[in-house]
Amino acid sequence: MVVGVALAGWAGAAYARGWLAQSHARAEWEARLAHAAVQRARSYGSPASESLVEGAPVARLVVPKIALDDIVLEGVTGEVLNGGPGHLPGSALPGDTGNAVVSAHRDRHFRRLGELSIGDTVVTETEARRTRWRVVGRTVVHKDAPVIRRETGRVLTLTTCWPIGYLGGAPERLILKAVPADTQLAAAQD
Numbered sequence: 001m002v003v004g005v006a007l008a009g010w011a012g013a014a015y016a017r018g019w020l021a022q023s024h025a026r027a028e029w030e031a032r033l034a035h036a037a038v039q040r041a042r043s044y045g046s047p048a049s050e051s052l053v054e055g056a057p058v059a060r061l062v063v064p065k066i067a068l069d070d071i072v073l074e075g076v077t078g079e080v081l082n083g084g085p086g087h088l089p090g091s092a093l094p095g096d097t098g099n100a101v102v103s104a105h106r107d108r109h110f111r112r113l114g115e116l117s118i119g120d121t122v123v124t125e126t127e128a129r130r131t132r133w134r135v136v137g138r139t140v141v142h143k144d145a146p147v148i149r150r151e152t153g154r155v156l157t158l159t160t161c162w163p164i165g166y167l168g169g170a171p172e173r174l175i176l177k178a179v180p181a182d183t184q185l186a187a188a189q190d
Helices: 002-043 078-083
Strands: 057-063 068-074 098-103 121-125 130-142 154-162 172-180
Parallel strands (some): 098 154
Antiparallel strands (some): 057 068
């Protein structure tokens, strides 16, 4: 019984740390947006891009269908993913040209990602822009399969371990591909 209580306490502490990290990230994100608005007003342009620091908030991710509204953090380490979805370093920021890759744990922030289907809406917000995306691809692949690739257009890739309810290290990955809502579907399948 003591071991069970200790394990439950450890798991609860991990979830509490994640919740606190997401709360802190949301407050920092709102402050960054306010700062960026002031900078744009002062310079009549867009703020200079900063180098991204691991764990720093880089975007907001909203998926209405699954009631997801989280701040995306830079990086995909275990500590970062405990606090929120992580932006793959080196990939484009959501809304920029290229492939923006966002990953999260299947038992935390992306626990309902499997409910999304082709045509569903995803919204991202960065300091520079707000983008409404349409899911155009859904794939399940082996965990070691190379699936992240460079894109010439604007693409958002959401990834998580699969299956969602699997106990232990999941053998597969769920990959969702989205393009800006105003992009033609044929262009998205190139």
